[in-house]
Amino acid sequence: QVQLVESGGGVVQPGTSLKVSCAASGFTFNSYGIHWVRQAPGKGLEWVAIVWHDGSNQYYADSVRGRFTISRDSSRNTVSLQMNSLRAEDTAVYYCARDCTGGSCLDYWGQGTLVTVSS
């Protein structure tokens, strides 16, 4: 069965960096794009980034472009989100999710990992 498992969340200070990861299993990893979506405490969903199935393209939300980098490692079936210059407003649960075939939705989601940016 399709599984996405996030890891790497934690408490960090403003201005520092953190890397969160998403381990994928149960499907042909190289055939699907992977998204990151975040949710601040008590708030709605915010799309963050996507990496293409082959790693050839990435897109970012305006709020993170230039600070966050999404990448994938096909040898380990993982997708990472490197987050630099973190701000208090980046505090959220970060979910990874699989892109639907055809790219019109996100069909499988992980359980999320909490990132807290606080001094």
Added chain:
Amino acid sequence: DIQMTQSPSSVSASVGDRVTITCRASQGVSSWLAWYQQKPGKAPKLLIYDASSLQTGVPSRFSGSGSGTDFTLTISSLQPEDFATYYCQQANSFPRTFGQGTKVEIK
């Protein structure tokens, strides 16, 4: 960026009621529209994609309609397990954007 606006923000309903949630895009997204259900402390779950296609395993009481800028999610007969928050999301262009959510509460 395409802005997605849902209405209402919350709705109180009883088991067996018909519930309708609308989603409006700031510009046309064709049929590139998905709906998700999220329960507290859980990841979102895909319900509808391509505006009206039911995801495998989702009960048929859920349906979606619309194209262009105006979309609707309908729950034909609300069940206890349907009390949750619902989000629309456009997939026409990047950045992908979600609506602000509609909370379906028990009346």
